[in-house]
Amino acid sequence: MTAAFALTLDDVHDNVAKRVASFWWGSRDEEVAWSLALCNTVNEPIAQHLYLMHATEDARRARTAKEWAYMAAVDYAGGKGTGQRRRSLVEAYRPDWGHQAARDGLAMALWPHLREGVPGIGKRAEAYHCGKQGYQRVRDEVQRQACDLIAGFRLDMVESLGERFSRDFMARWEIATGRRWV
DSSP: OOTTTOOOHHHHHHHHHHHHHHHHTTOOOHHHHHHHHHHHHHSOHHHHHHHHHHHHOOGGGHHHHHHHHHHHHHHHHHOBSOGGGOBOSSTTOOHHHHHHHHHHHHHHHHOGGGGGGSOOHHHHHHHHTOOHHHHHHHHHHHHHHHHHHHHHHHHHHHHHHHTOOOHHHHHHHHHHHSSOOO
């Protein structure tokens, strides 16, 4: 196969995203509907929300995504360890700047092409009277988690539409359904 005819993984992902967006905006595609349902079975429910927002650029699921991002920020900032040894990973966390950092991280994960429109860490820290490092840690963690969920769901969509399932996908399906993959 020559380079001119070879599809890259990014091309495959783009084609799947276009197909999902087309389905989302009204075209009939039973395979996409089936794949979305199958992939939702093996992923955290928020993963489908994030993937659909990313692929379709539809912000109607923003409330659910923001609530998830807020919880991810609080969980991350909350710290690690137990009992007396528990310490905060992000000092002086406050919900006002934490929610903004979560929204910024979420926006950058969902729509990387709009990244330039998100104000920088210095501007946000100044506006919210918080530390730059803490703000960046929360923003980056929410972005990382969202990107991981989107990428995982996207990979599962590629597998299910191509009907070539990995062992990992089959194992997650068996765990989720309690049935044996055949």
